[in-house]
Amino acid sequence: MTVRTPDILSPEFERDPYAAYRRMRHDTPLLWHEATKSYLVSRYEDVERVFKDKAGEFTTENYDWQIEPVHGRTILQLSGREHAVRRALVAPAFRGADLRDKFLPVIERNSRELIDRFRGAGSVDLVADYATRFPVNVIADMLGLDKSDYERFHGWYTAVIAFLGNLSGDQDVARAGERTRVEFAEYMLPIIRERREAPGDDLLSTLCTAEVDGVRMSDEDVKAFCSLLLAAGGETTDKAIAGIFANLLSHPDQLAAVRADRSLIPRAFAETLRYTPPVHMIMRQSAVDVELSGGTVPAGSTVTCLIGSANRDEARYRDPDVFDIFREDLSATNAFSAAADHLAFALGRHFCVGALLARSEVETGVGQLLDAMPDLRPADGFDPVENGVFTRGPKSLPVLFTPVSG
Numbered sequence: 001m002t003v004r005t006p007d008i009l010s011p012e013f014e015r016d017p018y019a020a021y022r023r024m025r026h027d028t029p030l031l032w033h034e035a036t037k038s039y040l041v042s043r044y045e046d047v048e049r050v051f052k053d054k055a056g057e058f059t060t061e062n063y064d065w066q067i068e069p070v071h072g073r074t075i076l077q078l079s080g081r082e083h084a085v086r087r088a089l090v091a092p093a094f095r096g097a098d099l100r101d102k103f104l105p106v107i108e109r110n111s112r113e114l115i116d117r118f119r120g121a122g123s124v125d126l127v128a129d130y131a132t133r134f135p136v137n138v139i140a141d142m143l144g145l146d147k148s149d150y151e152r153f154h155g156w157y158t159a160v161i162a163f164l165g166n167l168s169g170d171q172d173v174a175r176a177g178e179r180t181r182v183e184f185a186e187y188m189l190p191i192i193r194e195r196r197e198a199p200g201d202d203l204l205s206t207l208c209t210a211e212v213d214g215v216r217m218s219d220e221d222v223k224a225f226c227s228l229l230l231a232a233g234g235e236t237t238d239k240a241i242a243g244i245f246a247n248l249l250s251h252p253d254q255l256a257a258v259r260a261d262r263s264l265i266p267r268a269f270a271e272t273l274r275y276t277p278p279v280h281m282i283m284r285q286s287a288v289d290v291e292l293s294g295g296t297v298p299a300g301s302t303v304t305c306l307i308g309s310a311n312r313d314e315a316r317y318r319d320p321d322v323f324d325i326f327r328e329d330l331s332a333t334n335a336f337s338a339a340a341d342h343l344a345f346a347l348g349r350h351f352c353v354g355a356l357l358a359r360s361e362v363e364t365g366v367g368q369l370l371d372a373m374p375d376l377r378p379a380d381g382f383d384p385v386e387n388g389v390f391t392r393g394p395k396s397l398p399v400l401f402t403p404v405s406g
């Protein structure tokens with residue numbers, strides 16, 4: 001008897017994509033999906049090959065329709081020298097001395113401010129009260145924007161991500177995404193002009209003044225990049241923080257190990273990225289006919305790389321459906337660089353530029369939360385069901401703790 005693989009847009013798939021991924025990897029590693037007009041690619045070796053793209057067979061032109069209508073044109077769409085120069089303009093802010101000296105204090109302050117709101121309460125929803133707010137607050141603060149506008153940012157990034165993941169073509173979602181582009185431009189462009197006149201020490205001023213090979217970003221470029229940052233750096237890290245707590249709370253022995261030895265946080269984060277990646281699907285466009293497991297992708301096709309499947313490929317990881325921060329077949333040292341073996345940040349030219357920033361946020365956030373909640377435990381009704389198909393994470397994480405005195 002053949003078992004039917006549920007459609008990726010069905011409620012059954014959303015309930016448990018991992019079972020469907022397993023079937024795809026086994027029976028149909030290359031599967032045409034009519035509704036998204038794309039080939040679904042599910043095996044680790046194929047997704048890795050598409051991302052690394054050593055032979056120049058794939059482009060990111062899919063973002064022309066997938067994301068340009070909301071952000072404008074960003075580095076995600078670019079290739080070759082144009083991509084390299086634009087990436088070099090922005091990358092230094094997200095690593096090394098800038099990250100450590102300028103932005104780590106911003107990360108620590110924003111985490112502390114959120115925790116202060118519930119420090120004495122004894123209960124909190126880690127998703128609603130912390131994870132969905134912390135990364136977007138950090139980015140807004142890094143850019144030097146007004147704190148009172150953070151709520152609007154929250155609304156904007158939610159609309160942008162909904163547009164990106166609008167696999168079923170919902171018209172309301174499309175219209176909300178387009179509205180966001182207009183509102184965001186009206187908000188950002190005057191601020192960008194102000195920073196050009198009077199640059200400060202913030203990331204927005206850096207973006208306005210940065211120059212590589214005689215190239216600077218236009219106002220439109222800076223605005224588009226800020227929009228990308230909110231979505232790429234907000235939603236993803238939000239899901240990652242929720243994910244690490246969902247996984248640790250569901251494995252109390254591993255939570256106890258991390259609590260006792262904070263140097264295990266990067267390991268727990270790397271395993272969370274493998275086991276429950278925040279971004280499950282990334283698309284590419286084939287420039288030529290490409291041979292993958294299960295058949296040929298004709299030139300000019302869209303492929304959907306199933307990260308959530310590749311990261312649980314039994315050909316790559318032992319017991320892939322087990323969450324184990326001590327697993328030996330996943331490197332925590334390389335997990336935040338383009339030498340990563342999990343695929344949650346993609347690989348190759350477009351490898352996540354914010355991976356080290358995400359690591360700093362998670363290390364700081366998890367550390368501060370564990371300090372504030374030494375006996376953190378699930379509350380009644382704790383059921384970390386994941387939600388979402390394109391990006392995915394727990395809906396809510398109600399927890400209890402005894403407030404620390406003093």
Ligand code: HEM
Nearest residue numbers: 075076232233236237240278344345346350352353354358
């Ligand atoms: C756990 C958190 C994160 C995850 C899982 C994640 C995931 C990803 C993935 C999968 C890509 C590749 C997209 C593609 O190849 O088409 C990417 C690219 C990117 N990410 Fe992240 N990201 C995270 C955090 C961040 C943060 C904190 C920032 C910055 C504030 C950021 C900024 C970007 C940018 C600008 C790109 C585009 C890079 C390029 O095109 O060269 N990300 N991210």
